[in-house]
Amino acid sequence: MSESPPLRCEKLQKAFGKRTLFSEIDLELRPRERLALLGASGSGKSTLLHCLSGVMPADSGRVWLAGERIDKLDSNALAQIRRRKIGTVFQFFHLLPTLTARENIELPLQLLGQASPQRNERVSALLERMGISHRADAFPAALSGGEMQRVAIARAIAHRPPVLFADEPTGNLDSRSGESVLQLLKELTDEEGAALLMVTHSDEAASICQRQLHLADGVLRETAHPDASR
Numbered sequence: 001m002s003e004s005p006p007l008r009c010e011k012l013q014k015a016f017g018k019r020t021l022f023s024e025i026d027l028e029l030r031p032r033e034r035l036a037l038l039g040a041s042g043s044g045k046s047t048l049l050h051c052l053s054g055v056m057p058a059d060s061g062r063v064w065l066a067g068e069r070i071d072k073l074d075s076n077a078l079a080q081i082r083r084r085k086i087g088t089v090f091q092f093f094h095l096l097p098t099l100t101a102r103e104n105i106e107l108p109l110q111l112l113g114q115a116s117p118q119r120n121e122r123v124s125a126l127l128e129r130m131g132i133s134h135r136a137d138a139f140p141a142a143l144s145g146g147e148m149q150r151v152a153i154a155r156a157i158a159h160r161p162p163v164l165f166a167d168e169p170t171g172n173l174d175s176r177s178g179e180s181v182l183q184l185l186k187e188l189t190d191e192e193g194a195a196l197l198m199v200t201h202s203d204e205a206a207s208i209c210q211r212q213l214h215l216a217d218g219v220l221r222e223t224a225h226p227d228a229s230r
């Protein structure tokens, strides 16, 4: 049996008041694929990401996460699916300030009821992989932006979701930390077999993706990648 696409939507439509941001959006993310979503400020990129990740209902259309249709679910069922099937990385990290780096990464595993020894093993391996083992017991306020984003990426992927969403993951980092965070995001999605949908304004960030889509006037257009082998 062929693998379900990690993410798929058909005829997705969203308006705010009289302004239709997009309509008739069809999109399929292939297994392990990284896709960049580009477009001018205000074109609706984040709104599309929110509709695809189940944060916000679309006005109409259908969305599947790893083969499960999510657009008609009640909030409990949706929360359960989102917990298992997606991880999200934000521009401003969104770490819980009262938890240490280790505890932030552990949280999604706890919510899924994973036993403590497996949790510890997974979190230690991720801390090591992200090069932040020495910061495991630090609270977010004591971490640099780059370190916070590494924790956030580890947290997003800890439960091995088939799809990661990232909204401007380097938007709040200097260029050097941004570059190393992108490299880690690329390597980690490859190693873990996760697909990635990333909203970005940055060509550098888009260059880690095999596919680039531009949203303009409510329409998605694919642009050829200048270096598809990256």
Ligand SMILES: Nc1ncnc2c1ncn2[C@@H]1O[C@H](COP(=O)(O)OP(=O)(O)OP(=O)(O)O)[C@@H](O)[C@H]1O
Binding pocket: 016, 021, 039, 040, 041, 042, 043, 044, 045, 046, 047, 048
């Ligand atoms: N909850 C909301 N209610 C009303 N209007 C909204 C809401 N969320 C977003 N908008 C409007 O929808 C438009 C698209 O917003 P969105 O954040 O999706 O754009 P974007 O392409 O991600 O922009 P940017 O690149 O600046 O982050 C904007 O005009 C915004 O003001």
